[in-house]
Amino acid sequence: MPEIQKSQRQKIVIVNTGCANISSVRFALERLGVTVEVSDDKDVITRADKVFLPGVGTAAAAMASITQKDLSSTLQSLTQPVLGVCLGMQLMVESSAEGSLENRLGDTQDDIPCLSLMPGRVARMETNGLRLPHMGWNTVSHNDDTLFKGIPQDTYFYFVHSFAVPEYAHTLASCNYGNPFSAAINKDNFFGVQFHPERSSDAGAQLLTNFVNL
DSSP states (O other): OOOOSSGGGOOEEEEOOSSSOHHHHHHHHHHTTOOEEEEOOHHHHHHOSEEEEOOOSOHHHHHHHHHHTTOHHHHHTOOSOEEEETHHHHTTSSEESOSOGGGGGTOOTTOEEOOOSSSOEEEEOOOTTOOSSEEEEEEEEEOOSSTTTTOOTTEEEEEEESEEOOSOTTEEEEEEESEEEEEEEEETTEEEESSOGGGSHHHHHHHHHHHHTO
16 A cells, blocks of 8 residues: 555645536545545635645536636646546646537637646547447556656546547646556646546555645
């Protein structure tokens, strides 16, 4: 079992976006011995030592909820480590094509504006005939000794998604499903993972531990 360092001294907050299966992330962290608070209070989020940004569903619904809660500027101002999970990762880039039918043809004018915590665009996956959503276990390759410390190359993680960030300058780890895509991204204090670490067995527990220990 991976070990949390000084976890009792840290304030770990999961952002209540209103569009997330927060319980599974919270339980995964609690199994590691981490005390977690779920909140959409700006002061609580700002004072946290580490912040988790989860999400399920569509970018449009999630961003509408974040906007309604007036959390965008708070999230954009954070300087502590932040980890986006699944849709939460996708919300970290500039825009998402998970909006209208026109976007499937590559038209960006109706993209959903996201949080712009780092450059990038979420696109519908090009899978060369493989079924969508990409659901189940797949291997991840990385060139990273921070978030993926102690995790071997080509370790399996659990995915459920039909949209993804293509590989680009901020890709921290990659996966292939018909075509390669970003399995993890990073810029400064912002990290995102497309897979579900809370559902990825020992490897996911190690990644969560690495993040909390940053």
